[in-house]
Amino acid sequence: xxxxxxxxxxxxxxxxxxxxxxxxxxxxxxxxxxxxxxxxxxxxxxxxxxxxxxxxxxxxxxxxxxxxxxxxxxxxxxxxxxxxxxxxxxxxxxxxxxxxxxxxxxxxxxxxxx
Amino acid sequence: xxxxxxxxxxxxxxxxxxxxxxxxxxxxxxxxxxxxxxxxxxxxxxxxxxxxxxxxxxxxxxxxxxxxxxxxxxxxxxxxxxxxxxxxxxxxxxxxxxxxxxxxxxxxxxxxxx
Numbered sequence: 736x737x738x739x740x741x742x743x744x745x746x747x748x749x750x751x752x753x754x755x756x757x758x759x760x761x762x763x764x765x766x767x768x769x770x771x772x773x774x775x776x777x778x779x780x781x782x783x784x785x786x787x788x789x790x791x792x793x794x795x796x797x798x799x800x801x802x803x804x805x806x807x808x809x810x811x812x813x814x815x816x817x818x819x820x821x822x823x824x825x826x827x828x829x830x831x832x833x834x835x836x837x838x839x840x841x842x843x844x845x846x847x848x849x
Numbered sequence: 850x851x852x853x854x855x856x857x858x859x860x861x862x863x864x865x866x867x868x869x870x871x872x873x874x875x876x877x878x879x880x881x882x883x884x885x886x887x888x889x890x891x892x893x894x895x896x897x898x899x900x901x902x903x904x905x906x907x908x909x910x911x912x913x914x915x916x917x918x919x920x921x922x923x924x925x926x927x928x929x930x931x932x933x934x935x936x937x938x939x940x941x942x943x944x945x946x947x948x949x950x951x952x953x954x955x956x957x958x959x960x961x962x963x
Contacts (some may be wrong), residue, residue: 762958778939781952836894839884839892842889
């Protein structure tokens with residue numbers, strides 16, 4: 736089964752600084768890739784997804800991610816973070832052939848401080 | 850429009866008991882998926898139902914079962930509860946069973962097994 740590895744469990748960053756949350760996936764075949772955000776005591780919200788096409792994907796709240804097939808990576812970036820971006824971020828992968836389940840990473844906790 | 854709703858919000862059960870969790874999808878959505886999120890981990894796929902049929906099952910024991918009703922709401926049942934079943938149980942709904950359609954997550958049911 737396909738899996739993702741989120742390389743950082745916690746990322747502290749100052750407000751208005753750029754941030755990158757790293758995600759690597761296991762498969763070299765076609766994949767669908769996703770980033771979700773989870774605020775405290777809430778469910779998950781989709782930030783962005785890569786299905787095909789352009790390798791640079793733009794999402795909500797100013798986030799973007801780049802699909803890199805040669806490095807099997809899908810890193811999430813934001814040029815300037817806000818206090819309100821403090822949350823848990825999950826990278827997920829799905830197999831286009833099975834097409835129904837998301838396999839999530841363990842998450843990266845982003846802590847934005849003034 | 851109402852989002853995905855789940856009930857109850859919190860639940861405390863004793864080892865060996867049985868529990869039923871409920872999920873109401875967004876109006877018009879025909880697919881419901883269930884995920885288990887253990888503290889400090891990413892969500893793990895349990896089941897997907899589409900048009901009242903089970904389309905996929907994750908690596909969970911037979912103590913876990915689910916069903917989808919004609920109004921597309923769903924129940925997740927867990928028998929013979931173990932301490933390790935303590936988790937946040939998330940329900941997600943989407944228009945179609947295909948992963949390319951956005952999945953909308955509910956706030957979850959926090960199950961504590963003592």
